[in-house]
Amino acid sequence: MSWNTVNSPSRLGLFGLSAILILLAIYLIFMWVPTEVNLGVSQRIFYFHVPLAWIGMISIFVVGIASLMHLMTGSDKWDAVAYSAAEIGLIFATLILVTGAIWAKPAWGVWWSWDPKLTTTLILWFIYVAYLMVRSFGAAGSQGRRYASVVAFLGAIDAPFIYLASVWWRTLHPELNIGPLADSDLDNKMLLTFLITLLAFTVFYVYMLIERINMRRMEDVLDEVHQYVSVNN
Amino acid sequence: MFLMRFTNMFPLTIRIVSLALLVIMLLVFSQQLLGPVYADVSSITQAESGDPDDNLEYLFAVFFLTWVAFFGYVFFLSRRLMGLKSELEELRLEIRRRDSDQR
Numbered sequence: 001m002s003w004n005t006v007n008s009p010s011r012l013g014l015f016g017l018s019a020i021l022i023l024l025a026i027y028l029i030f031m032w033v034p035t036e037v038n039l040g041v042s043q044r045i046f047y048f049h050v051p052l053a054w055i056g057m058i059s060i061f062v063v064g065i066a067s068l069m070h071l072m073t074g075s076d077k078w079d080a081v082a083y084s085a086a087e088i089g090l091i092f093a094t095l096i097l098v099t100g101a102i103w104a105k106p107a108w109g110v111w112w113s114w115d116p117k118l119t120t121t122l123i124l125w126f127i128y129v130a131y132l133m134v135r136s137f138g139a140a141g142s143q144g145r146r147y148a149s150v151v152a153f154l155g156a157i158d159a160p161f162i163y164l165a166s167v168w169w170r171t172l173h174p175e176l177n178i179g180p181l182a183d184s185d186l187d188n189k190m191l192l193t194f195l196i197t198l199l200a201f202t203v204f205y206v207y208m209l210i211e212r213i214n215m216r217r218m219e220d221v222l223d224e225v226h227q228y229v230s231v232n233n
Numbered sequence: 234m235f236l237m238r239f240t241n242m243f244p245l246t247i248r249i250v251s252l253a254l255l256v257i258m259l260l261v262f263s264q265q266l267l268g269p270v271y272a273d274v275s276s277i278t279q280a281e282s283g284d285p286d287d288n289l290e291y292l293f294a295v296f297f298l299t300w301v302a303f304f305g306y307v308f309f310l311s312r313r314l315m316g317l318k319s320e321l322e323e324l325r326l327e328i329r330r331r332d333s334d335q336r
Contacts, residue, residue: 042288045295052299091306098302099295106288208306215314222320229327 014207021200028193036190042106047194049099051201053121056096057159059089059205060124063131064156067149076220077213079145082152083135084212088205090128096121117165120158127155 029047036043066082069075100118101111112118131151138144161168186194 040288042291044292048295048299088306091302095299095302098298102291102295102298106291204303211310215310215317218317222317222324225324226320229324 011207011210014203014210018200018204018207021196021203025193025197025200028196033189033193034187039107042103045099045103047197049096049103050194051198052092052099053096053162054198055201055205056089056092056121056124057162059085059092060127060152060155060159062209063089063152067145067152070145071149074142077217080213080216080220081209082149084209084216086128086131086135086152088208088212090125090132092205093121093125093128097125115165116168117162120162120165124155124158124162127151127158131155 025047029044033044033047035041062085063082066078066085070078070082097118100121104113105111131148134148134151135144138147
């Protein structure tokens with residue numbers, strides 16, 4: 001399916017669905033879910049922080065796979081996917097660090113610790129910035145895209161390190177709550193709230209990604225038309 | 234002058250995240266100067282022994298910043314979309330001007 005075939009009604013539907021899910025998630029987080037005994041209300045940051053972290057990691061995989069597909073097929077569509085996922089991934093990665101720092105203060109007593117999970121997440125943030133920097137200021141055309149693809153692969157390598165940091169190293173983070181190695185003992189209400197929030201952010205991410213891809217494709221077409229007009233001037 | 238050059242050089246997204254990084258780095262360095270970098274047992278005990286409801290401002294800070302970031306990004310996208318529309322309009326006028334010149 002071509003991304004351009006994701007028509008306006010479908011996109012509007014996706015937007016509506018994400019809005020409903022987000023409102024539901026906000027209700028559950030603030031009104032419904034029980035308060036954790038030790039951390040108190042600050043534990044509710046978990047319902048924002050973990051989905052943001054999950055999507056921040058997934059997004060770098062999207063960038064890496066789309067970059068690989070672009071290198072293999074030469075299609076600009078894949079390049080648009082990679083660029084868009086990197087831009088949105090950077091927003092999520094920034095939010096992981098910011099929300100993590102805000103949660104760390106009441107939970108650990110410090111804003112930041114050079115904990116393996118935090119450090120590898122900071123590396124992911126730098127990889128996103130590096131990717132966008134290479135795309136903005138690197139070599140023009142396909143060469144710049146190839147360089148950026150290498151940066152994206154490095155990011156895709158970093159993501160499993162973030163996920164497994166709490167398994168491989170001694171860390172301040174608790175056990176995994178999501179993914180194939182999850183070993184969570186969350187209360188049922190907490191788990192349901194977490195899953196709905198995760199779904200809400202995921203749908204919102206997909207919606208933003210589709211919008212950004214369409215815009216990126218439009219930018220590419222406009223560049224081509226500009227070049228055509230200037231050549232025939 | 235420097236600020237003008239900085240804003241012209243970098244896209245809005247990079248500027249926003251640079252500012253966020255600057256804030257994080259300031260927090261990190263202030264922590265280095267004023268207090269322990271690593272969470273030690275005493276700080277954790279202190280955090281847990283307080284009234285849990287005292288931490289409500291942290292929850293609202295996270296909620297607020299998350300939505301500011303998303304709305305900021307949507308604002309950036311809408312600005313970019315307006316830019317694309319004006320570029321499209323310029324091209325339309327250029328093509329119309331050429332057509333009339335050829336006639």
